[in-house]
Amino acid sequence: MQLPPFCLMLSCLQVSPDQSQFFRYHSFSLSCEDQLNGTDWMLKRKTSGSGVRDCGSGWGTTASGASCTVGTTASGACCTVGTTYPSDTGMYWCESGDGRRSNNSIEITITDRPVLLKCPVLPLSEGSDATLHCQAESLSSDHTFHFQRDGLFVASSRTGEMTIRRVSKSDEGLYSCSIPEVGESVGSWLTVEEGDSFWNFTLPEEFTGNGTDRNGTDRNGSSSAPPAASCQVSVPRLMCHLVVGTPFLLSTILLGLIYRDRNRAARTDAQRRGSKDVVMEI
Secondary structure (H helix, E strand, O other): OOOOHHHOOOOEEEEEOOOOEEEOOOOEEEEEEOOOOOOOEEEEEEEOOOEEEEOOOOOOEEEEHHHOOOOOOOOOEEEEEOOOOHHHOEEEEEEEOOOOEOOEEEEEEEEOOOEEEEOOOOOEEOOOOEEEEEEEOOOOOOOOEEEEEOOEEEEEEOOOEEEEEOOOHHHOEEEEEEEOOOEEOOOEEEOEEHHHHHHHOOOOOEEOOOOEEOOOOEOOEOOOOOOOEEOOOOHHHHHHHHHHHHHHHHHHHHHHHHHHHHHHHHHHHHHHHHHHHHHHHO
């Protein structure tokens, strides 16, 4: 699995499959990714029924190092939930032994509805593509899928997919999907990282493909739903602050050293003059 830009310089939680909604009796895996220092992480969750618990303490099966199959690095930890139940609905995150948390948390929903929405969990970079998948618990080839954002109709599709090309900040929102005479999914958030457009050269937003949007134009819409809770940290923005701030820090240190050396030289001259005055008086 390729790490998204969000995880390249930050500790983050990933989920596989890349979605936050699951039907009952399915499975998913979580991993803690740390590209900086390989901190020993532990998967934790908070649910309404059992409060805060570590993976392996009444839920999930733990793994670490090379045993992890979710992420791409040997550092961190993994946890697999083999069979999902509504009681697995809750907030999941990574936590180190000293209490430090990952830069994002993920709200997992085990839905009892007949329809769910599959969408990327981590924040997306501006300029990348996002795909939403609408799925019925009982599969049928006769379904028509409708996608909504913030309660408003976005597009229809016969394939169950909607793709947004070159996402921008304006694509953020609460997405859901519905199937006539079947039901509607719960909502999931799509988050777009504005600063990451530095890497992706953001172009104007557009939908492409087959389907019907709110204006009646044929489009193969798309979208994606992100984590219910995520940390809005932009790596390029962080690097920009470091690049801009470093010269000021170095200048301050240099001025401090010059001031110290001048004071030292002044004290030395004063001592020499004092010594000469004493000799003359003798």
